[in-house]
Amino acid sequence: MEKLQRRDWLKQNALLLAGLGFTGKLRSLGLESPGLGDKKNMPPFVKLSANENPYGPSPLAQKAMAAAIAGSNRYAWQLTDEIRKKIGQLYGLDENHVLMGAGSSEILGTVAAFTGKNRGNAVSPHPTFRLWWQVAESFGLTIKKVPLTADKKIETATLLAAMDNNTKLLYICNPNNPTGSVIPAEELKKCIERASEKAMVLLDEAYTEYSDEPSMAPMVATNKNLVVAKTFSKIHGMAGTRTGFALAHPDTIRQLAAFQPWANAGVSAVSLAGALASLDDSSFLKECRAKNDIVKKYSALALEDMKMTVVPSHANFLYYQATGFTGDFSKSINSSAINAVRVFEDTGQWYRTSIGTMEEMKYFIDTVKAKWA
Ligand SMILES: Cc1ncc(COP(=O)(O)O)c(C=O)c1O
Structure with a gap:
């Protein structure tokens, strides 16, 4: 400049x-x-x-977390129900579309384990957020790495071309970590529609709130092969609380929940109270x-x-x-x-x-x- x-x-x-x-x-x-x-x-x-x-x-989240400490002798069922409802509403969905996890890492790992149960491959851009690769590989998925363009963008046509009959999972991070580039909404939507005819699509929206791109979460209402992973670790500033969630069709949520020893119970009462307050602190x-x-x-x-x-x-x-x-x-x-x-x-x-x-x-x-x- x-x-x-x-x-x-x-x-x-x-x-x-x-x-x-x-x-x-x-x-x-x-x-x-x-x-x-x-x-x-x-x-x-x-x-x-x-x-x-x-x-x-946020100051409201800090206050809510401090207040929640004293109630930590109890299981957090009520707060869990409350946050699932609230998150569902935020995306025009309901609580049956929401699965809580200890950070979105847990969600990414759960989807990798779920799709890996039948072996095959997972298509992933490279470089991208790869924490889930290890789980995918230990559950029998081979990672098919798709390079970015020279200007560090994810090209959806290249991702789709990399999918084959053995592809069980397509991972997309939008905006992508580590590059910060985005796939424009229309292109992403088309890519999800096409890819989800063949395999599960895992869309990682950890950073969407820092961009002007819309969430693709409303698509899960009608698409059983899409999981959107979101987190409180980034714009909410709550990485240490380990709070994340998946948005997916209720049938898909049920299947993913079976991979958690205790569905929705990985987030503490203190974290949930903070996350609920943070959602209100626009x-x-x-x-x-x-x-x-x-x-x-x-x-x-x-x-x-x-x-x-x-x-x-x-x-x-x-x-x-x-x-x-x-x-x-x-x-x-x-x-x-x-x-x-x-x-x-x-x-x-x-x-x-x-x-x-x-x-x-x-x-x-x-x-x-x-x-x-
Ligand atoms: C793209 C992406 N997804 C998921 C995560 C995991 O976030 P957490 O497990 O803290 O929710 C990160 C963390 O840096 C990330 O960059």
Whole structure:
């Protein structure tokens, strides 16, 4: 981006930044200014490696969790029913379309186990979120990895072409982790319709709320071969509470539930109380999205300033190419003070960094600048 455009962007966002609590730090927002890192508000260790939300949990969720501790001697059946109802309504469905899990990781693993019971293969873009691969493989699925395009997008035609008579599962992460790219809604919908005629489609929507793309969850009302996995770990800022869920047709939910030793019981009463409160805190969710957008833009511009290629991100992390860096970029940046660079591909010098607070990102950019010269 040209310097003039950059200045315009900063000017346009000055009011918003002030409203979001960046007042007084605006001066240091100038990308050209040296010594960006404002260490006053920094945590002792800057963690930008797991795409967590640095602003959460919401104050309402924290209050609800604190209040729920005293009731933890009881099983959380009532709260479980309540949250399944609430989540169902949120997507124009009902509680029978919802299965709770200890994070969406549990949901991904459950779907992998369920589809693996008949052996075969699972088609997956690469790179993507691959935590479920291990479960899939131990249940007898072979992973068919489909490369992304050169500009790091998932091409649905290539995914569909990779499916064969042995395909039991197609996994799509939208927006994709680690690239942050999205499949436009119409294209995704068509891909789900076609793929689900042959196999189960597992759509991972961990980051949808950071994008402008709609959830595909309403499709599960009529499609038994679609599972949408969602989480409270990202926009809700509740990764440590381990709260996630699946949205699927009631018949599919019943089959998946049979793979949980105790269906819907993997989330604690405290976590459920927090999640319920967080669902009601729309202003907190909006604020997280707005802050993330601004800090992400700042970070992308700063990396581009260093001549890096940055993939347009629709999530809370950036994927960028540090070509020209001599040596091991991740080893060089990560230290006892910061964990910010993760590698997902063997070639091409592509790296992922999560979006933290403005102070954290300034520290990260400063660190990169110092090593970059
Ligand atoms: C795409 C994606 N799906 C699922 C998860 C798992 O989230 P959790 O198990 O915390 O809900 C993550 C975590 O980083 C993720 O990036």
